[in-house]
Amino acid sequence: MTRDGTAAPLIQARGLRKTYPAKVRGGEGFQAVAGIDFHVDRGEAFGFLGPNGAGKSSTMRMLGCVSPPTGGDLRILGMDPRRDGRRIRARLGVVPQDDVLDPDLSVRENLLMYGIYFGLPRRVVRERAGRLLDFAQLEDKAEEKLGSLSGGMRRRLTIARSLINEPDILLLDEPTTGLDPQARHVLWDRLFRLKQQGVTLLLTTHYMDEAEQLCDRLVVMDKGLIADEGSPQELIQRHSTREVLELRFPIEEHEQAAGKLSALVRADVGERVEVLPDRVLVYTPDGEATLAVVTAAQMVPVTALVRRSTLEDVFLRLAGRSLTD
Numbered sequence: 001m002t003r004d005g006t007a008a009p010l011i012q013a014r015g016l017r018k019t020y021p022a023k024v025r026g027g028e029g030f031q032a033v034a035g036i037d038f039h040v041d042r043g044e045a046f047g048f049l050g051p052n053g054a055g056k057s058s059t060m061r062m063l064g065c066v067s068p069p070t071g072g073d074l075r076i077l078g079m080d081p082r083r084d085g086r087r088i089r090a091r092l093g094v095v096p097q098d099d100v101l102d103p104d105l106s107v108r109e110n111l112l113m114y115g116i117y118f119g120l121p122r123r124v125v126r127e128r129a130g131r132l133l134d135f136a137q138l139e140d141k142a143e144e145k146l147g148s149l150s151g152g153m154r155r156r157l158t159i160a161r162s163l164i165n166e167p168d169i170l171l172l173d174e175p176t177t178g179l180d181p182q183a184r185h186v187l188w189d190r191l192f193r194l195k196q197q198g199v200t201l202l203l204t205t206h207y208m209d210e211a212e213q214l215c216d217r218l219v220v221m222d223k224g225l226i227a228d229e230g231s232p233q234e235l236i237q238r239h240s241t242r243e244v245l246e247l248r249f250p251i252e253e254h255e256q257a258a259g260k261l262s263a264l265v266r267a268d269v270g271e272r273v274e275v276l277p278d279r280v281l282v283y284t285p286d287g288e289a290t291l292a293v294v295t296a297a298q299m300v301p302v303t304a305l306v307r308r309s310t311l312e313d314v315f316l317r318l319a320g321r322s323l324t325d
């Protein structure tokens with residue numbers, strides 16, 4: 001509790017920085033995280049959304065107490081990672097970008113070994129491993145070696161393994177990168193369950209649908225900085241319009257069409273045009289009405305799609321380029 005009686009955030013970062021040392025003597029270091037502020041409350045699912053190189057993993061490694069901050073202040077569970085790294089780590093579960101499982105052990109043995117490594121009594125580890133196999137839907141694979149597991153199963157095992165110490169906070173670095181859509185949905189379902197059980201989730205992602213599905217609150221990161229923070233809905237409302245009209249024109253007409261559209265949009269009703277290399281996006285409160293205006297102006301797109309705004313549009317607005325560029 002804080003002095004005014006409110007619950008203190010589980011994690012609080014102020015001016016957090018990470019500068020990696022220069023590779024050559026006398027060279028300049030590289031600032032991957034350039035002074036960021038955020039807090040995470042108990043029970044939240046909190047996301048770091050940004051493209052490759054935004055500084056998400058560097059932030060995660062500081063939160064996981066494996067890479068010390070080079071500036072600013074970080075408190076996790078009221079403790080300072082520089083001093084209390086071991087105590088904090090005991091209460092964290094960490095799911096790294098790559099699965100670091102032991103291929104020579106069975107699925108169950110991977111869980112048992114990790115629990116024993118944590119110093120837990122064997123009886124407790126056996127009981128927890130049984131429950132986690134059930135949670136990860138891997139009971140029928142329990143005695144098999146890892147070679148027989150799909151990518152999604154491996155990810156679920158990695159998550160199960162990270163839960164062996166019953167952590168308060170689970171850190172997930174790009175949990176579903178490389179998985180097919182079905183495997184991603186199964187994983188999202190498991191993460192929802194954990195959240196319902198009261199585990200605080202922190203995840204990095206460059207998938208906007210993942211951020212929208214999983215995160216109560218997120219920060220949009222770019223070039224080591226936080227561009228904005230809020231719930232997915234708040235961010236969309238703040239930085240985009242209700243609908244987006246996506247238009248594709250024949251390549252040779254793309255530039256001219258983009259110019260004509262820019263002249264057509266009505267800023268007074270909140271419309272705005274964003275020109276991408278292969279598409280023109282018109283941000284508008286009413287996509288169908290805007291499409292009618294485009295058609296009336298004798299413009300003939302190859303395809304026209306009206307869709308709702310997403311976090312991708314938020315990123316485009318904040319960073320001036322697409323998340324996947």
Ligand SMILES: Nc1ncnc2c1ncn2[C@@H]1O[C@H](COP(=O)(O)OP(=O)(O)OP(=O)(O)O)[C@@H](O)[C@H]1O
Nearest residue numbers: 020030031032050051052053054055056057058059
């Ligand atoms: N140990 C290191 N030494 C030097 N530079 C590093 C180190 N780790 C990361 N970087 C650099 O810091 C920047 C941010 O990297 P980081 O991995 O934190 O970004 P990210 O948003 O997680 O991207 P990705 O999705 O690719 O993991 C990148 O330019 C990266 O090359």
